[in-house]
Amino acid sequence: MGLYTTIRKGFWALLVSVAAIATVMPAHADNPRVELVTERGSIIVELYAERAPVSVANFISLVNNHHYDGLIFHRVISGFMIQTGGFTFDMTPREPGTDNISNEATNGLTNKRGTLAMARTNDPNSARAQFFINHRNNASLNMRSDSAGYSVFGKVVEGMRVVDAIARVRTGNYGPYQNVPLEPIRILTAKLLNPDAWTGTGATTVEPSFERPIPIR
Numbered sequence: 001m002g003l004y005t006t007i008r009k010g011f012w013a014l015l016v017s018v019a020a021i022a023t024v025m026p027a028h029a030d031n032p033r034v035e036l037v038t039e040r041g042s043i044i045v046e047l048y049a050e051r052a053p054v055s056v057a058n059f060i061s062l063v064n065n066h067h068y069d070g071l072i073f074h075r076v077i078s079g080f081m082i083q084t085g086g087f088t089f090d091m092t093p094r095e096p097g098t099d100n101i102s103n104e105a106t107n108g109l110t111n112k113r114g115t116l117a118m119a120r121t122n123d124p125n126s127a128r129a130q131f132f133i134n135h136r137n138n139a140s141l142n143m144r145s146d147s148a149g150y151s152v153f154g155k156v157v158e159g160m161r162v163v164d165a166i167a168r169v170r171t172g173n174y175g176p177y178q179n180v181p182l183e184p185i186r187i188l189t190a191k192l193l194n195p196d197a198w199t200g201t202g203a204t205t206v207e208p209s210f211e212r213p214i215p216i217r
Contacts, residue, residue, distance in 0.1 A: 030194060030197045031046045031047055031048060031049065031197060032046070032047045032049060032056065032060060032192060032194060032197045032198045033045065033046050033047070033157070033192075033193045033194055033197070034047065034059070034060070034063055034154075034190060034191065034192055034193065035189075035190070035191050035193050036068070036159075036187050036189075036190050037187070037188045037189045037190075037191075038073075038162060038166070038185060038186065038187050038188065039185050039186050039188065040162050040165045040166055040185055041159060041161070041162035041165070042158070042159055042162065043133075043156055043158070043159035043162050043163060044156070044157055044158040044159055044193070045116055045154045045155065045156050045157065046154055046155055046157045047059065047060070047116075047153060047154040048107075048109060048152075048153060048154055048155075049198070049200065051104075051107040051108065051109055051153075052104045052107050052109065052151060052152065052153035052154075053104075053200070054101050054102055054104055055101060055104050055118055055127070055151050055153035056153050056154070056200070057200045058098065058101050058127075058128075058129075059131070059153065059154075060192060060198055060200070061098070062085075062096055062098070062129055063190045063191065063192055064192060066190075067085075067094065067096050067129055067190075068084070068085060068129075068187050068190040069187065069188065069189050069190060070088060070089075070186055070187065070188070071084055071085060071086065071087060071088060071094060071186065071187050072084065072087055072088065072089055072181070072184045072185055072186050072187070073166055073181060073185050073187075074086060074087040074091065074177065074180055074181075075132075075177070075178075075179045075180065076166060076167060076169060076171050076179055076180075076181050077135075077167075077171075077179050078135065078167040078168055079135055079136055079167070080134075080135055080136065080138065081132040081133060081134050081135050081138065082132060082133050082135060082163060082166050082167055083119055083130060083131070083132040084130065084131065084132075084187060085119070085129045085130035085131050086129060086130045089184040089186060090184075091174050091175065091177060091180070096128050096129035098128055098129070099128075100123075100125055100126050100127065100128055101118070101125070101127050101128065102125050103118075103120070103124040103125050103127065103148055103149070103150075103151055104151040104153070105124075105142070105143040105148060105149030105150060105151045105152070106143055106149075107151070107152070109151075109152035109153070110139070110142050110152060111134050111137070111138040111139070111141040111142055111149075111150060111152055112134060112137045112138075112155075113134055113135065113136050113137050113160075114133065114134060114155050114156040114160055114163070115133070115134050115152045115154065115155045115156075116131055116132070116133055116134075116152065116153055116154040116155065116156070117131060117132055117134065117141065117150040117151055117152045117153065118130070118131050118150060118151045118153065119131055119132050119150070120150065124148035124149075127151065131153075133156060133163050135163065135164075135167045166181075166185055169181045169182070169183065169185065170182045170183075
């Protein structure tokens with residue numbers, strides 16, 4: 001009986017200690033989440049600001065400034081990735097008005113199915129606004145001794161069925177561009193869902209300098 005009482009007192013003392021620690025230590029803030037409302041449905045992505053601070057700050061700034069509203073998925077390859085962030089429905093480029101950002105492919109995040117990564121040219125530090133969603137695990141896009149890799153900065157947490165639907169559309173050539181969906185698929189709006197989770201730069205929202213798109217049905 002004495003042993004049972006001692007164990008019980010120890011157990012309650014542990015619970016009290018844990019509760020006390022919980023009241024002192026702040027809860028870990030949720031990661032920022034962005035909703036991409038597309039013409040095929042909604043995609044919600046979670047962003048990893050601690051691991052990819054430059055990419056996330058740049059992305060949220062562009063979201064808050066409506067850069068992605070009305071842009072299309074201009075490069076789609078089923079079993080590889082879907083890419084957006086640079087062109088309107090008639091393949092007119094939309095420049096973000098921001099500088100190139102540094103490559104963060106050394107952050108330990110890998111190009112797995114459903115992850116978001118910054119698109120770039122052959123220059124590793126040339127990413128600006130275009131990004132892609134991996135449609136499968138793409139180990140070839142990770143940093144290696146012979147490749148700078150592509151910076152992963154987030155992951156789809158809701159809406160992979162929408163990603164799959166976009167990846168399955170018919171594509172063709174449009175001028176010099178390849179793998180362009182024959183029927184444009186637009187991002188109608190991109191919105192930061194939990195602004196309280198973001199304390200970095202890019203928190204100021206401005207009105208877009210272009211007309212927001214509406215669904216054509």
